[in-house]
Amino acid sequence: MLEALKPEHFDKVISASRIISGYSEATLSFRSPSLALHMRTILLAASSAARTLLLKKSPILGITDFDSALKHIKGFRELLETNWKFEMGSLALKDLNEKKTTNPQKLPVTQDIILFKNYTQEIAETCVADLKANTNNIQSFKKLTETILALTIILNRKRIGDVQYTKLKSYYQESNDINQEECLNSITEAEKMLSNHFKRIVTIGKGSKPVPILFSKNIQNYLDVLLSVRRNTTFVPQENPFLFALTNSSSKWVDGSSVLRKYAIQCGAKNPSTLTSSRLRKQIATVLQILNLNETEIEQVATFMGHTKKTHEEFYRLPQEVFQIAKIAKLLLMMEKGLGGENKGKTLDEIDCELETWVKNSEKNRSSGSEIDIAEENIMDKDSEGEMADKNNSDNTDKDTEIGVEDMAPKTKKIKKKKETKEENEKKGRMEKAGKDRNIIKCRGSWNGKQKAVMLKFLKNHIKNKISPKKDECVKLQREHPDLFKEKKWVQIKVFIHL
Secondary structure, rough: OOOOHHHHHHHHHHHHHHOOOEEEEOEEOOOHHHHHHHHHHHHHHHHHHHHHHHHHHOHHHHHHHHHHHHHHHHHHHHHHHHHHHHHHHHHHHHHHHHHHHHHHOOOOOOOHHHHHHHHHHHHHHHHHHHHOOOOHHHHHHHHHHHHHHHHHHHOOOOHHHHHHEEEEEEHHOOOOOOHHHHHHHHHHHHHHHHHHHOOEEEOOOOOHHHEEEEEEEHHOOOOOOOHHHHOOOOOOOOOOOOOEEEEOOOOOOOOOOHHHHHHHHHOOOOHHOEEEEEHHHHHHHHHHHOOOOHHHHHHHHHHHOOOOHHHHHHHHOOOHHHHHHHHHHHHHHHOOOOOOOOOOOOOOOOOOOOHHHHHHHHHHHHHHHHHHHHHHHHHHHHHHHHHHHHHHHHHHOOOOOOHHHHHHHHHHHHHHHHHHHHHHHHHHHHHHHHHHHHHHHHHHOOHHHHHHHHHHHOHHHHHHOOOOOHHHHHHHHHHOOOOOOOOOOOHHHHHHHHO
C-alpha cells in the first residue's frame, strides 16, 4: 500500500481508478460515475490510515525509514487534493449530472404499491391461519416474518436497515414520553384515533440516530402471532436479538432488500424495480410538494424519515413534470402577459391567468379556419359540377352508339338531381353552422368574477340539464342584478352556458 501512495505513482493511481469506474476515452464517460467520485474519498482514507501507522511506527508496515514514507504520503495527499478534480472529479461529476438529466429516475406508482401491500397482506393472513392451526409450520413462520418486514417498510418508508435491524427489546419497550396527556389534548379526535391505532417504537438508525417506527394494528396482530410461535418453538434461538430474526440463526436477520425484490416480482407489479426502499422514500418526499406544509411540519416529516430537512430537500425531493407544467407554466404565462403587478402577494394557486381570453382567441382561430374550409369546399363543388356537366355532354354525344341509353336517361337524371340536392343541403348546413358559431363567438363577450358567480348560481339547473335559458329568464336575471349586467344583452347571458 505504501508503494502505491507515492507521488510518482499518482498517474498510475488515476489510470487504475478510471479502469475501476469504467471510463471510456471515446465517449468521455464513466460506467459508474458515482464510484469515480468516491475513489477520492477511498484514497484519502487509505492515506490517512497509512499516515497513522507511520506516526505510530507500526512494525506491521515492515519498513524502517518512517520519515521518508511520511513525506511520500504527504506529497500524495497534496496531489490528491489539488489535481484529482482535474483528472477525475470534474469529468465524473459532469457525466453523473448528464445521466441524471437524460435518464430521470422512475418513482413507484400508487397502483404498484397497493398491489404489493394487498399481496403481502394476503400471504400474511394465510400464514397466520396456518400457524394457528399448526405452530410447527416453519415455512409459514418464515413467510410471515418476511411479509411483516415488507409491510413495515412500505408503511414507514424507512431505510431497510432501520427496520431489519430492529431489536426485539425495542419492540417490547413501552414509550415513556413526557406530557403525553397534554399532547393528546392538543390534537383532534381523528388524530387521537390514529394514536390509538398505531404503536410507536424508537430504534437506532443510520449514524446512530434515533429513528421512530410505526406499527399498525394489523401488523401488531401479525407480530403477536409471530412472537408467540417464536417463544414456543425452536425456530429462532433465544439469543437472537432481532425482531425480524433469521430462522436457525443466533445473530442474523432477514434481508429486507431481498424480501422487497421477491414480493415486488411475485405481486405482479408493472414496475417491480421501482419498489425499493430509497425510491419509496423519494416518492413520499416528492408527493409532499403537493401539500401545503409549513417549515415545522416538513422538519417533523424529515425527522421521522431519519434525515435532516436539508437532506430531504436536496436528495429525496425530485422535480415532477406535472408540477412544472401546471404551476411554473402559469407563472411564465403571467409574466408574458405583463400581469406581475396585478398578482402581487398571491400564491401560484391564487394566480388567475385569464384563460378565457386565450380560449376566445383560439375559438376565433378555429372559426376563421372553418371559413377557409367552407371556401375550399365551394371551389371543390364548382369543380365537381363542371366535371359533371362535361360528362353529361360527352354522354349526349355518344348516346346513339350506346345500347339502352334512352331508357336509362330519365333514371340517370333523377339520380344526378338527387345527388346534387344532397350536396347542396350539406353545403348549406355547413354554412349555417359556421354562421351560428361566429354569432356565438360575437355574443359571448367577456365576464368578470362576480358576473360568472351570479350566472353559475342562476343557471345551475340549465347547465346540469344542458339546456339554454329562455329570453324571459335572461331578462329576469338582468333585472335582479342591473348593476352587473347593464352593459350586457340577454343573448350574451343565453350563450354563457356554452362557454
